[in-house]
Amino acid sequence: MYHKEKSIQMKSSASALYNNLSVLRIAPRSLTYFTVVHANMVNMVSASWDGLNYSHRQLQSKEANVATSSSLIMQAAWCVLPSRDILVLTSQKGIQMYESDGSIMVYWHALDTPETQTAQAVFARGIAAVREKYICVGISSGSMLVFDVPIKGSNITLSEVLEEHKESITDLASECSGSLECIADMVSADDSGNLCVWKSGEDFQLLNKIPGFDMSCSSVKLWKGTVVAGYGTGQIRLYEAVTGIVHAEVNAHARWIYSLDIAPFSGLLLSAAEDSLVRVWHLTMTPETNSVEVTSQTIPGRNLTTPRTHRQTLTASLPLSPSRSCTCITSV
Amino acid sequence: MSSRTLPLLFINLGGEMLYILDQRLRAQNIPADKAKKVMNDIITTMFNKKFLEELFKPQELYSKKALRTVFDRLAHASIMRLNQASMDKLYDLMTMAFKYQVLLCPRAKDILLVSFNHMDAIKDFVKDTPSVLSQVDETYRQLIEMYTPLSSGEFQLIRQTLLIFFQDMHIRVSIFLKDKVQNSNGRFVLPISGPVPHGTHIPGLIRMFSCNGEEVKRLQFRNGGNYTGVLREGSFEMFGERVIKLGTNMYSVSRPVETHMSGTSKNSAQKKSVNTAPNPLAKEELNMLARLMGGMEVQKPGNADSGFRVNLFATDEEEEEALISRPDEFSYDVIKIQATKNQQANAELVKIMGDFTEEAGEPCSSSANSKGDDLLAMMDGL
Secondary structure, three states: OOOOOOOOOOOOOOOOOOOOEEEEEEHHHOEEEEEEEEOOEEEEEEEEOOOOOEEEEEEEOOOOOOOOOOOOEEEEEEEEOOOOEEEEEEEOOEEEEEEOOOOOEEEEEEOOOOOOOOOOOOOEEEEEEEOOOEEEEEEOOOEEEEEEOOOOOOOOEEEEEEEOOOOOEEEEEEEOOOOOOOOOOEEEEEOOOOEEEEEOOOOOEEEEEEOOOOOOEEEEEEEOOEEEEEEOOOEEEEEEOOOOOEEEEEEOOOOOEEEEEEEOOOOEEEEEEOOOOEEEEEEEEEOOOOEEEEEEEOOOOOOOOOOHHHOOOOOOOOOOOOOOOOOOOOOO | OOOOOHHHHHHHHHHHHHHHHHHHHHHOOOOHHHHHHHHHHHHHHHOOHHHHHHHOOOOOOOOHHHHHHHHHHHHOOOOEEEOHHHHHHHHHHHHHHHHHHHHHOOOOOHHHHHHHHHHHHHHHHOOOOHHHHHHHHHHHHHHHHHHOOOOHHHHHHHHHHHHHHOOOOOOEEHHHHHOOOEOOOOOEOOOOEEEEOOOOOOOOEEEEEOOOOOEEEEEEOOOOOEEEEEOOOOOOOOOOOOOOOOOOOOOEOOEOOOEEOOOOHHHHHHHHHHHOOOOOOHHHHHHHHHHHHHHOOOOOOOOOOOOEEEOOOOOHHHHHHHHHHOOHHHOOOOOOOOOOOOHHHHHHHHHHHHHHHHOOOOOOHHHHHHHHHHHHHHHHOO
């Protein structure tokens, strides 16, 4: 189960964006990195496990040299690949990739921005590391960029552009259970709630398309071949990735879900929404019957119903490591 | 982010401004004909055809400075005058009220209903003036045309754009504090009771299905809140019940308008880092601003008899005190622009251009000339 640990204060508040907290555990150095996006900046803090040392860093969005407006960052997330960890920032101008401590930018990809402003916004959003060497990033047009990442160095190349979604990409997720048996490697979600399930490779292959119901899916996870999707209506749905069969439907929150996360080994799912609540669920897979059971969990000793006067907006939630997890609750 | 945010920001802030001014005009017992003239003049300027044309074009939001300048101009579009302290307070109230409305909207799409609430009230203010009324009606049509086809995700992007614009603003407003919708630290309270938004189910149910789609199990859980049902959907047409109460007039003569300056050094550091980064589009934005100003006809102040001053505070002494004691981090830098063909005024504009890019008091004379050219050309054309 979860227990609350020491709170960490970020340098500035979290912006109202989906999936706005990314965490990277570095076991060999007993450190954890956290990032939270604040407008055109990313606040990064590195915290030692003994809770004694904190060091802060800020990364700025890169503005292309044209006379257009400032570049707000949509998302920051670590991509964990076998040989290296890359920090990816997606903004209105493009995609920045850094070495894991944020010290060196190793790659910059500029988005095609039209000369004059169009009604359709332009930005990149949705980040996932897939298998050994791919980093996928979504675009507001619905396209997805697949980058091929070498073991080291900055020779990152754009390998493929996937054009399947017609609406803005909201989130991407890769299979997080660690199992090599799973056929599906990645799931992508968009503003109309459509979900696409992919197999990675030289050419990414579309395995399945799960139709939405005209409601944005803002956060998505892929675990043991199950897609877990959070929607603007506050509902969470679980689907079998490859077939699209609905396993479960949860009326989880009273407002828009902003973030989901799964602890891969325990099957604990966290959902955070604009109703100011973080909820914990337990997912149990039964392969024989091909079913998934969902139960609600309460964190022992912690009353989710805190006094009304202290309720603040939740704009971030937490990625989980196998044994530990942490919440970051910040207000706008 | 979203390039469709500015019209909503402008109309809603304008609406809040009118509520507050209306309340103050009554509280100060300004003669009815003068009060009505002020309201009419401001609304006429707000809904000026050329102005709205510019506003509705796809564009990023203005900087806070630029937006404040627009509202300064708007507030002075009539015979009414406001001192610095009162204008600051007016702007604080307007922005915090709209921030509250954006944050508490049940669905992102309901921002449009909030806008219609403001529009409905504005329409009521000018119901006896057919010329303005037709402009207001035209704006309804533009809003409906532009926004009703948008998806939930696009509305959420607009909402996120607005929340980022209002980020770190925590001015305490006494009405909000009294009603317990704002905490003493300036943050708004999100309720976990009341009806859930239209289209959402009350949290509490888990349904599990078999492979062929049959429901095999149901589980209930305690949602920790006190949700009482589902909201009906409000009307997105020119007339109709909006259902959402956010955006309706919360002021009355008996509910005073007060703000508290709750500045702490922590907040000021945050504000500085976001606002003072050099803005490469300063020229672009000023050009836009100039076009907007050109569309807003300025009323000559008139003779001393018809003009009057409105105070947002209870007494003149309080107003003076507020100006002196306002913490630095809350001061609004306003660009003073006069849209006249006056040569001197144009020179002033060039100087201000320098100010805007330098973020300091010193004009940047050498490089200002080329940047100023476009702007001068534009001003000459007005």
